[in-house]
Amino acid sequence: MSLPKRRKIRTFALLFCVITFTTFLFSYTFRDPSVYFFKHAFRLSDNFFSKGLCACQQCMTEVEDDPWFAERFNQSNHPLMTRENSVLSDETFKWWQWLQSERQPANFSDVVEELFQVIPDEVLYMDASPKRCRTCAVVGNSGNLKGAQYGSLIDHCDFIIRMNQGPTSGFEEDVGTRTTHRVMYPESAIDLDNTTSLVLIPFKTLDLQWIISALTTGTIKHTYTAVVSRIKANKDKVLIYSPTFLKYVYESWLEGHGRYPSTGFLSLMLAVHICDEVSVFGFGADQYGNWHHYWEENQLAGAFRHTGVHDGDHEYNVTLLLADKHKIQMFRGR
Template sequence: MSLPKRKKIRTFGLLFCVITFTTLLFSYTFRDPSLYFFKYAFHLSDSFSSKGLCACQQCMVQLDDDPWFAERFNQSIHPLMTRENSVLSDETFKWWQWLQSENQPANFSEAVEELFQLIPDEVLYMDASPERCRTCSVVGNSGNLKGAKYGKLIDSSDFIIRMNQAPTTGYEEDVGTKTTHHVIYPESAIDMENNTTVVLIPFKTLDLQWMISALTTGTIKHTYMPVVPKIKANKDKVLIYSPTFLKYVYESWLENHGRYPSTGFLTLLLAIHICDEVSVFGFGADQDGNWHHYWENNILGGAFRHTGVHDGDYEYNVTLLLADKHKIRMFKGR
C-alpha cells in the first residue's frame, strides 16, 4: 500500500474516533439529568473505595477524615430496592412488618413481583466520574423557610429532593421551583409532574400494593387512614426506598431512637449516600422554636416532635452533627 493511502486511512480512523467520542459526550451531557440520580447510586458503594473521587472540595465518601461518620456510613447497603435485591432477611422483614402492623398482610414477594411488572424492575448505573461534583438540595418543610429567600440557591443544585406535600406554587422565592425527586409514602402522596421521579418509602406491604393501585385501578383508598386512590405520576420514574436501608438508617444513624425515622431524615440519608455534596433546607424549628410547615398559618401545625413515632430532637441533633463535621451544608432559614 502506498504512503499517501496509508496516511488517508490513518486520517479517516482518527476522524472516526473524534466523531464517536463527541457523539457519546453529547448524548451523556443532554440526557435527562434526573436519570443520573438513580443511575449513579449503586456505584457509590462499588467505586468509592478511596477519597477524592469527585470534583467537589470535599467528597461525601471521604471516610478517613471522621471516625464518627465512618463508623455509621455503610456503602454496601443500597438505598433503592429493585427486583434483584428485594429479598429481605428474616430479621429485617419482621422489623419492617412491625413498623405499621397489618392484620392480614399480603404476600410480600408477590406484591414486589407485581410492582416491578409495572415500574422499572432494575436500575442501570454508570460509574462515578471524578470530573463531576453532584450537588443535591434536600428541601424539608419547616416554617423556617418562610422569608428565607433560598429559592435560587435550591434550584441551582443538580438534584432537588422534596418530600410529602411540599407545595412550591406561591412559595417560589423561598423554596424554589424545581423538583427532580419527590419522596412520599401513601398517606402523604400528591400528584407529580411528568418529569419528577417519585421515591416511595414503604412502611408495610400494603404501601407497595397502594403504589400499584395508585398508578392503575385506584382501588385502594384506605391504609390506616384515607389515602388518595390515584396519583398523577410517570410510572417509568418510580423508585422504591429499600426496607433494608430503612432499618440501617434507624439502627446505625438513630441508634434505635423513636419507632422509625421520619421522612425527612430518611431523605437526608438517601442524599448522603448518592450525592457528592448535600445542602439541607427547611429542617428544624423556626427562629421562635416552632415546629410547623412553611405553608401553614398555624405555628402549632405539623406537631413533628409530638407524634410519638419519630424522635425529632435526636434526628435534628444528628443532622446538626453532620453539618458540624462538614458532611452537609445546613441552611437554617428564619
C-alpha cells in the same frame, strides 16, 4: 525566537487567561448572585485538581477523615429497591412489618414481582467517579424557610429532593421552583408532574400494593386510613425506598431512637448516599423556636416535632452533627 519576544508572548497569554476567567466569573455571578463563591466559581477547577472520589471539593464518600461517619456510613447498602436487592432477611421483614402492625400481609415476593412489572427495575445513581460532582438540595417543610429567600440557591442544585406535600407555588422565592425527587408514603401522596421522580417509602407490604393500584386500577382506597386511590405520576420515574436501607438508617444512624425514622431524615439519608455534596434547607424550628410548616399561617397550627413515632430531637442532633463534621451544609433559615 528572542528572549524578549518569548516573554511578551507569555505575558500576553497570562493576561488573556486572567481577563477570560474574570469575565466568566463576573457574568456567571451577575446572572445568579445568590450562588456562593466556592461552590460554583471554582466548580471548573474542581475537575482538574480534585484527587478524591468525586469532582467536588469535598466528597461525601470520603469516610477516612472522620471515624464517627465511617462507622455509620455503608455505601454498599443502596437506598433504592430493585428485584435483585428486594429479598429481605427474616429479621428485617419482621421488623418492617411491625412498623405499622400489618398482621396479615400479602406474599411479599409476589407483590415485588408485580411491582416491577409496573415500574422500572433499574439500579440508579451508582455512578460515583472522580469526574462527577452531584449537588443535592434536601428541602424540608420547616417554617424557618418563610422569608429565607433560598429559592435560587435551591434551584441551582442538580437534585432537589422534597417531601410529602410541601408546595412550591406561592413560595418560589423561599423554596425554589424545581423538584427532581418527591419522597412520600401512601398517606401523604400528592400528584406529580411528568418530570419528577416519586420516591415511595413503604412501611408495609400494603404500601407496595397501593402504589401498583394507584398507578393502574385504583382499587386500594384505605391503608390504616383513607388514601387517594389513584395518583398522577410518571411510571418510569417511580422509585421504592428499600426496607433494608430503612432498617440500616434506623439502626446505624439513629441507634434505635423512635419507632422509625421520619420522612425528612430518610430523605436526608437518601441524599447522603447518592449525592456528592448535600445542602439542607427547612429542617428544625424557626427563629422563635416554633415547629411548623412554612405554608401555614398559624405558627402553631401544624406542630410536627412530637409525633409519638419519630424522635425529632435525636434526628435533628444527628443532622447538626453531620453539618459540624462538614458532611452536609445546613441552611438555618429564619
